[in-house]
Amino acid sequence: MALPAVLFFGIFALIPLFGVVVISFMEWNVLGSPEWVGLTNWQAVLFDRPFTWTALGLTITFVVGSYLFQAPVALLLGVFMAGQQRYRALLAVLYFLPLLFSSVAVGLTFQSLFSPNYGLSAALPFDWLPNDWLSNSDLVMWVMIFVVGWCFVPFHGLLYQAGVRQIPQSMYEAATIDGAGRVRQFFSITIPQLRYTIITSSTLMLVGSLTYFDLIFVLTGGQPANAVRILPLDMYVTGFSSYNLGYASVIAVILVAIGLTLSLLLNIISGSSKMESDKAGA
Amino acid sequence: MRRTTRVAAAGLGVTSLMALSACGGGGENGGGDANADAWILTGGGWPAIQEDFDRWNEANEDAQIDTEAIENDSYKGQIRTAVGSGEAPTLIMSWTGGALLEYAEEERIVDLSEHTGDLESRVFDSVWQNGQIDGSTYAVPLNDVQPVVMYYNQAVFDEAGVEIPETWEDVEAAIDTFNENDVAPFSLAGGSVWPALMWLQYLTDRHGGEEVFQAVVEGEEGAWDNESILFALETMQDLGENGGYIDTYNSVTADQNEDAQLLADGQAAMLLQGSWVYSTIHQDFPEFAESGDFGFTSFPTLEDGAGDPSNIVGNPANFWSVSADASEEEQQIAFDYISENLYNEETVTAMLEAGSLPPLADIEDQIAETEDADFLDFSSNLVGEANHFQLSWDQAVAPEVAQPLTDNLSQILRGDMTPQEFVDAMNSL
Numbered sequence: 101m102a103l104p105a106v107l108f109f110g111i112f113a114l115i116p117l118f119g120v121v122v123i124s125f126m127e128w129n130v131l132g133s134p135e136w137v138g139l140t141n142w143q144a145v146l147f148d149r150p151f152t153w154t155a156l157g158l159t160i161t162f163v164v165g166s167y168l169f170q171a172p173v174a175l176l177l178g179v180f181m182a183g184q185q186r187y188r189a190l191l192a193v194l195y196f197l198p199l200l201f202s203s204v205a206v207g208l209t210f211q212s213l214f215s216p217n218y219g220l221s222a223a224l225p226f227d228w229l230p231n232d233w234l235s236n237s238d239l240v241m242w243v244m245i246f247v248v249g250w251c252f253v254p255f256h257g258l259l260y261q262a263g264v265r266q267i268p269q270s271m272y273e274a275a276t277i278d279g280a281g282r283v284r285q286f287f288s289i290t291i292p293q294l295r296y297t298i299i300t301s302s303t304l305m306l307v308g309s310l311t312y313f314d315l316i317f318v319l320t321g322g323q324p325a326n327a328v329r330i331l332p333l334d335m336y337v338t339g340f341s342s343y344n345l346g347y348a349s350v351i352a353v354i355l356v357a358i359g360l361t362l363s364l365l366l367n368i369i370s371g372s373s374k375m376e377s378d379k380a381g382a
Numbered sequence: 383m384r385r386t387t388r389v390a391a392a393g394l395g396v397t398s399l400m401a402l403s404a405c406g407g408g409g410e411n412g413g414g415d416a417n418a419d420a421w422i423l424t425g426g427g428w429p430a431i432q433e434d435f436d437r438w439n440e441a442n443e444d445a446q447i448d449t450e451a452i453e454n455d456s457y458k459g460q461i462r463t464a465v466g467s468g469e470a471p472t473l474i475m476s477w478t479g480g481a482l483l484e485y486a487e488e489e490r491i492v493d494l495s496e497h498t499g500d501l502e503s504r505v506f507d508s509v510w511q512n513g514q515i516d517g518s519t520y521a522v523p524l525n526d527v528q529p530v531v532m533y534y535n536q537a538v539f540d541e542a543g544v545e546i547p548e549t550w551e552d553v554e555a556a557i558d559t560f561n562e563n564d565v566a567p568f569s570l571a572g573g574s575v576w577p578a579l580m581w582l583q584y585l586t587d588r589h590g591g592e593e594v595f596q597a598v599v600e601g602e603e604g605a606w607d608n609e610s611i612l613f614a615l616e617t618m619q620d621l622g623e624n625g626g627y628i629d630t631y632n633s634v635t636a637d638q639n640e641d642a643q644l645l646a647d648g649q650a651a652m653l654l655q656g657s658w659v660y661s662t663i664h665q666d667f668p669e670f671a672e673s674g675d676f677g678f679t680s681f682p683t684l685e686d687g688a689g690d691p692s693n694i695v696g697n698p699a700n701f702w703s704v705s706a707d708a709s710e711e712e713q714q715i716a717f718d719y720i721s722e723n724l725y726n727e728e729t730v731t732a733m734l735e736a737g738s739l740p741p742l743a744d745i746e747d748q749i750a751e752t753e754d755a756d757f758l759d760f761s762s763n764l765v766g767e768a769n770h771f772q773l774s775w776d777q778a779v780a781p782e783v784a785q786p787l788t789d790n791l792s793q794i795l796r797g798d799m800t801p802q803e804f805v806d807a808m809n810s811l
Contacts, residue, residue, distance in 0.1 A: 129782070131466045131488050208638070215640055216630035217649065235573050235633040237796070323575060323792050324632065340459045342782045
């Protein structure tokens, strides 16, 4: 019964992907007819266009930064949410709120918050608070990592919460009898038991931020001075503002390649631990 | 120049574009369906255009025009794809400039010279010229004219004891006085970049006249390397460094009208922006609009400038062209609509009531009767007497030049690039 799945995957994934590869060998400004130019686009994007490498560097910074911010916060939040504290349910509702907002709404809200004349910097009496959150090219990347993280931490928190609830209570009881403290229990039981959740969540985070687009587009458009013009945004601008579909397709293919490699790598890492017992951490 | 919020146009990716063009069977002409069609935009003054089409359809049963409203940013990508694949609507809307030139070069639109009726005699020359290529009319204006004007807050001027500047010398004197009084002379949405383009355009034009940019549009070798463009860039950097613009200008965005708010709040004395800001102020900051302090004037003259001081910049209007891929029947409907129906009395009245100005020479009496007569009269004179109306540069240049232009201008605003580096970067494209 795999036929429908294969069919849909073919129509909506493989054919367009193949199309993008074909266009990457063509010169096409959408208006005229596409012209076959061989490897010219590849040569141009990879070697004659220094910005490609800048954009790749920005993308790596964004992916790594997002991961380092989101993963620990989501893990701790999930573990906390899975507990039995008072007011936990109430807090959970608050923590998960960002998950409900559309990214355009989030973008417009943060734009107001970061406004130098009417936003946070103007409202709070702290002189050290920068008033150029989105216009300082040294700052804007970190601001974006924070805002995007703010949006996605609740989702991954939810994954971890579900993961933690799957861990048998008896393991913690046994550990308590053995005299293990809460920190020890966290590192020796919770983390190893969450192995698969961590891999799932990490894959989603890494591949997700690799192809991330909307909030960065709404909040900055890639400005100032292209300091957050990561590859997906670069692809959009090249393709749909400058109408250079050939270059844009090359960037798209590069993104697909990086994404696939990353997923594959994560799969291999998770696969290598498959032989271990599920309860190995205990 | 864009006047919309940057609503994410994320839906349109390379893949969907592929799907779009893959569906097209190419030039689907004739057949039983004789209805012409037109794509319009959402928001702004477009509901009035939609009503105009509705009235046309009621009055002409055998010449129906189907309309579809599309959001501004995604329209630009979609129309290009549609025109490129021969699937364009009968009436193609554009901002003229580089896009129109490409449509004409690829022979995707038809020559309208014979089909414009008496429209040419009614529309201001400075606006009409934008739809012409080599003496033939390829596009006709369809809505309001949007010149860039200088707004000011009279209360701020009174407090500092400064007169509204008429020359660039006045401006420089006013900047000094305002700085002594701790008020920003000019509000500027530098974070959005495109409003800064208005400064570059006016300063270049006042210094060197319209020929400077004409050379760029015509693709003359090294046309960017011009002393007037260098003068404009230097002046802008000087304004940024020496307190001409509000000191947070790089973080101010136009998306939520923050630049207009700074003027309304009295944090800045003046604002250079498109004519649409007039209705924005009335809508969002009614107290200021009705206080009697909200004023408007033309861009100051430059004492030694070679440019004609009556020249203006902005968006002349949106324009209709007729698709060459449409059937003869469809084209005929479009011709009739353009020659018989554009700027009819009902539509003009609706536009004026909404505070927007059709680019017509024969509506002075109607303007006098409206609530916004002052402003409409002012802009009408501005446009009517203009020796030249320069289209926003990001629309006028070829699409592949528009993005680097914005990117480099952003660097100029930040002081990351010198004027000469800007000019060299633009020349090397």
